[in-house]
Amino acid sequence: MSMKRIKTLLLVLLASVIAVVFLLPLVWMISTSFKNDFEALSGKMNFIPLKPTFDNYIKGFSGELMNVPILKWITNSLMVGIAGTAIVLLIASMAAFALARLKDLPLRRTLLSMFIASLMIPGVLTFLPMYMEFNALGLINTYAALILPYTAGAFGVFLLYQFFISFPKDIEEAARIDGANKWKLYTSIMLPSSVSIMVTLLIFTFMGIYNDFVWPLYATTSPEMRTITAGIAMMAQGSYTQSYGKLMAMTAAAAIPVVVIFIIGQRSFVKAITQSAIK
Amino acid sequence: MVKSWHSKLTSSLFVLPYFICFAAFLLFPILYGVYISLHNFELLSPEHDFVGLKHYITIFTPGTYLNSLFFNGLWNTIQFVIYSVPLLIVVGLALAMLIQHLPSKIRGMFRTFYFLPYALSASVMSVIWLMIFDTNSGFLNSLLMKLNIPAIPWLTDQPWAWVSLITTTLWWTIGFNMIIFINALNQVPEDFYEAASLDGANAWDKFIHITLPSIKPVMLFVMITSTIASFNVFAQPFLLTRGGPGDSTKVLLINVLDQAFIRKEIGSASAMAILMALLIMIISVVQFKLTYGNKGEES
Numbered sequence A: 001m002s003m004k005r006i007k008t009l010l011l012v013l014l015a016s017v018i019a020v021v022f023l024l025p026l027v028w029m030i031s032t033s034f035k036n037d038f039e040a041l042s043g044k045m046n047f048i049p050l051k052p053t054f055d056n057y058i059k060g061f062s063g064e065l066m067n068v069p070i071l072k073w074i075t076n077s078l079m080v081g082i083a084g085t086a087i088v089l090l091i092a093s094m095a096a097f098a099l100a101r102l103k104d105l106p107l108r109r110t111l112l113s114m115f116i117a118s119l120m121i122p123g124v125l126t127f128l129p130m131y132m133e134f135n136a137l138g139l140i141n142t143y144a145a146l147i148l149p150y151t152a153g154a155f156g157v158f159l160l161y162q163f164f165i166s167f168p169k170d171i172e173e174a175a176r177i178d179g180a181n182k183w184k185l186y187t188s189i190m191l192p193s194s195v196s197i198m199v200t201l202l203i204f205t206f207m208g209i210y211n212d213f214v215w216p217l218y219a220t221t222s223p224e225m226r227t228i229t230a231g232i233a234m235m236a237q238g239s240y241t242q243s244y245g246k247l248m249a250m251t252a253a254a255a256i257p258v259v260v261i262f263i264i265g266q267r268s269f270v271k272a273i274t275q276s277a278i279k
Numbered sequence B: 001m002v003k004s005w006h007s008k009l010t011s012s013l014f015v016l017p018y019f020i021c022f023a024a025f026l027l028f029p030i031l032y033g034v035y036i037s038l039h040n041f042e043l044l045s046p047e048h049d050f051v052g053l054k055h056y057i058t059i060f061t062p063g064t065y066l067n068s069l070f071f072n073g074l075w076n077t078i079q080f081v082i083y084s085v086p087l088l089i090v091v092g093l094a095l096a097m098l099i100q101h102l103p104s105k106i107r108g109m110f111r112t113f114y115f116l117p118y119a120l121s122a123s124v125m126s127v128i129w130l131m132i133f134d135t136n137s138g139f140l141n142s143l144l145m146k147l148n149i150p151a152i153p154w155l156t157d158q159p160w161a162w163v164s165l166i167t168t169t170l171w172w173t174i175g176f177n178m179i180i181f182i183n184a185l186n187q188v189p190e191d192f193y194e195a196a197s198l199d200g201a202n203a204w205d206k207f208i209h210i211t212l213p214s215i216k217p218v219m220l221f222v223m224i225t226s227t228i229a230s231f232n233v234f235a236q237p238f239l240l241t242r243g244g245p246g247d248s249t250k251v252l253l254i255n256v257l258d259q260a261f262i263r264k265e266i267g268s269a270s271a272m273a274i275l276m277a278l279l280i281m282i283i284s285v286v287q288f289k290l291t292y293g294n295k296g297e298e299s
Helices: A005-032 A055-062 A070-101 A108-120 A124-136 A145-152 A154-166 A169-177 A182-193 A195-211 A214-219 A228-235 A246-264 A266-277 B004-039 B055-059 B065-100 B103-119 B122-133 B139-146 B159-186 B190-198 B205-215 B216-231 B233-239 B252-261 B266-298
Strands: none
Touching: A005 A228, A005 A246, A005 B065, A005 B103, A005 B122, A005 B159, A055 A246, A070 A108, A070 A145, A070 A154, A070 A195, A070 A246, A070 B004, A108 A154, A108 B004, A108 B055, A108 B216, A124 A145, A124 B004, A124 B252, A124 B266, A145 A195, A145 B004, A154 A246, A154 B159, A154 B190, A169 A182, A169 B065, A169 B139, A182 A214, A182 B004, A182 B190, A195 A228, A195 A266, A214 A228, A214 B004, A214 B159, A214 B205, A214 B252, A228 A246, A228 B233, A246 A266, A246 B103, A246 B122, A266 B159, A266 B190, B055 B216, B055 B266, B065 B252, B065 B266, B103 B159, B103 B266, B122 B139, B122 B159, B122 B233, B159 B216, B190 B205, B190 B252, B216 B266, B252 B266
16 A cells, blocks of 8 residues: 555544544434433443333424423424525515616615625624514514514625626626516526525525524513524523433434535535635 | 606615615614613613613723623633634634545545534534533543543533533534635645645645645634634523533623623613623724735735
């Protein structure tokens, strides 16, 4: 074997050891979720449960377990994530289209710099006043409170603006000569050509909303209104920690939808991260 | 003339929906936050007296409750920043370089493995690690027991609490930095390395004289995003150590939210939040200047 091959082999070995460290907590979570309480708390280091059981999942989903409406939480999270993402995609793409292509937009430069500057504003600045705002409107513990705050994010506008600004001008002009108005230009030229970047934004936004936990933790007060992340956070602080098997089953249920989306959309997600870095 | 007025209006209509959301959930809260911080604003009381800068002055008056709440929280946050940021940069870069040197067929797979925890929410991440760090039946202490090493109180004693918080932070977020470094490394021209090889440079020389200078702007970007993220740390100490042992991991954001939601003092909590936001923005601006100055030098 040549030196180079030995070196490669050693690197693969090292990478594999690190991969085990990264994956082990996830494997342990899955393994524990199939153990009964006694085994989960026994301190045994067995990855294959001695008496594998689906009990934690079945009882969790049926709501029988610990009085936790886990299915409702997941439904809430999916609904809030889908609604929030849909609004963001629509309003961000419209705004980005106008900022990039409609040169007669009043205050175009000012708006653009204002939106981009807002990317620097830390969340802590708006958290409490936003809570008070929703509180005053009587909207705490409603879906509105869980969805609307995400619509102000400028990342989507920024990402799509970058895309629209580099869109070739001749296609747009050809359409205009054919008599297309702005709305038609947006719906039949810009939107169809931006599918890939929109998918990127979709995955990024959905994951952000689905995984957020501080805002939904404070913006909801009744158990039925919680999102899955806020719900799991509450469980982690309560007496449920006495039963790791059940807690891990619920945690796995919370993680699986977003992990699946993440793996499917990984390329897009990486692209969004890269583009946010090059700004 | 009429047409141009009409055209401007239709153009504005495209921005209007986003602008309304932007105004309602970003601009207004910022201004309202300043207003709240200048008042005695209690969550349950309908009366809000104007107190001017009282909360801010109290925060900077030694010996007061607010003063210790703010500066203890700040100090704990700064400790977290100091422990986590260098590791977030070094480990992120090391993983990126490791992946770069793997055979191209398996690169994607390993990238996914290291990046996967980033997909998890803070609460899922914390619950998994609560189980691993559990003193009595946790995975880590069970492992130590097998090796005849006494159990370690991972979350309830210092310095272990910091070790645990940094470990989980690295595991959870390092994928983000790694991705950015991988991209940066991909953009370093191959011929730089080839030329250096001809000059007889070894791997370390290449790293110091080619890799590092080439990725300097990205390095600064990673430094600032990591610093800001670490400054905003909340979930890990809130869910894993609950601010303990004692108050040693009660970071600033925990104190701000406790003041608002447990003691129901929104006014002073808002003043703390604004000071925290200002600090974070100062860091961003300093970083921006550094990056900008750097680009000016190169061009």
